[in-house]
Amino acid sequence: MQPSTLHPVPTDADADSDPDSDAPRQLVLVETVPAEMVAVCELSARVTAAVRCYISQDQADMLDLGLTEAVTNIVRHGYNGQDGNITIDVGLDNQRLFIEVIDQGSRIPEEVLARDPDAAFDFDPDDLESIPEGGMGIGLIKKTFDAMRYVVADGVNTMHLEVILPNSGS
Amino acid sequence: MLITRTVQNDLTILHVCLQRLDGSNANSVRLAAADYVAEAPGRVVLDLSDVNFVDSSGLGSLVALHKTMRDGRKLEIAGAANSVLSLFKLTRMDRVFVMHPSIEQVN
Numbered sequence: 001m002q003p004s005t006l007h008p009v010p011t012d013a014d015a016d017s018d019p020d021s022d023a024p025r026q027l028v029l030v031e032t033v034p035a036e037m038v039a040v041c042e043l044s045a046r047v048t049a050a051v052r053c054y055i056s057q058d059q060a061d062m063l064d065l066g067l068t069e070a071v072t073n074i075v076r077h078g079y080n081g082q083d084g085n086i087t088i089d090v091g092l093d094n095q096r097l098f099i100e101v102i103d104q105g106s107r108i109p110e111e112v113l114a115r116d117p118d119a120a121f122d123f124d125p126d127d128l129e130s131i132p133e134g135g136m137g138i139g140l141i142k143k144t145f146d147a148m149r150y151v152v153a154d155g156v157n158t159m160h161l162e163v164i165l166p167n168s169g170s
Numbered sequence: 171m172l173i174t175r176t177v178q179n180d181l182t183i184l185h186v187c188l189q190r191l192d193g194s195n196a197n198s199v200r201l202a203a204a205d206y207v208a209e210a211p212g213r214v215v216l217d218l219s220d221v222n223f224v225d226s227s228g229l230g231s232l233v234a235l236h237k238t239m240r241d242g243r244k245l246e247i248a249g250a251a252n253s254v255l256s257l258f259k260l261t262r263m264d265r266v267f268v269m270h271p272s273i274e275q276v277n
Contacts, residue, residue, distance in 0.1 A: 041193060
C-alpha cells in the first residue's frame with residue numbers, strides 16, 4: 001500500500017500525542033451508486049445535506065464542491081465509460097468529519113496528484129487560450145478539504161478526505 | 171428547459187433554469203446557450219440567480235461560452251450565489267467574467 005499524502009494529515013506520532021485521537025468514530029452514511037454522472041452528482045448533494053448539521057454553510061459549500069469533483073473525476077477518468085460503482089463512507093469523531101470515496105477504476109496518476117493545486121488557475125484572464133475549461137478537479141479537491149490522502153491497494157482506490165469541525169479546537 | 175433568452179435592445183439575458191450546474195448537465199447547458207451567444211449582437215449576461223451550485227464542469231462550460239464571444243466582448247454573470255462566487259474566486263475566474271450581483275444591477 002502506497003499512500004499519496006497531498007495535504008498534511010495527522011501522522012501516527014501526532015495521534016499518539018492527541019488525547020482525542022481514540023475518540024470513537026460515528027458512522028454518518030455509507031452509500032454506493034453506479035459510476036454514472038447523474039447518480040454521483042446527486043450523491044454528493046445528498047452527502048452534503050446529511051452532514052450539514054455538523055459544519056458551517058461555507059464548509060458545506062466547499063464539501064459539496066470538492067466531493068462532486070472527486071466523484072466526477074472517477075466517472076470521467078477512473079471508469080472512463082466502463083461500468084463500476086463508487087462508495088462514499090462518511091463518519092465523524094469530535095474533531096473531524098471523515099469521508100472516504102472508494103472506487104475500482106483506474107487510479108489517479110501520481111503526477112496529477114503531485115501538481116500544485118493552484119497550477120490550473122495560474123492563467124492570464126486576457127489570454128483566452130490560457131483560460132482552462134477542464135483539469136481543475138484535483139486542484140479544487142485539495143483546496144476545499146482540510147486534509148486529503150489517496151491510497152491504492154489491491155485494485156481499490158480510496159480517497160480519504162477530512163473536514164475539521166467548527167469549534168473542535170483543531 | 172435549460173436556458174431561457176430575453177433580448178432587450180443590444181442586451182441578451184440567458185437565464186439558467188437549474189439549481190445545480192455540474193458534470194451531469196454542463197455540456198447540455200453549453201450547447202443550449204451556444205447559438206444564443208453566437209447570435210447576440212451585443213452584451214450577453216448569464217443569469218445564475220436560480221443556480222445554487224456550480225462545479226468545475228459547469229465552470230468549464232461557461233469558459234467555453236466565453237471563448238466564443240467575438241470582438242473582445244466578455245461574457246457577463248449575474249446573480250451568482252455565495253457558493254458559486256466562492257468557486258469563481260477559488261479558480262480566479264472572477265477575473266475572466268464581468269460579475270454583477272444581480273440581474274437588476276446589470277446596467
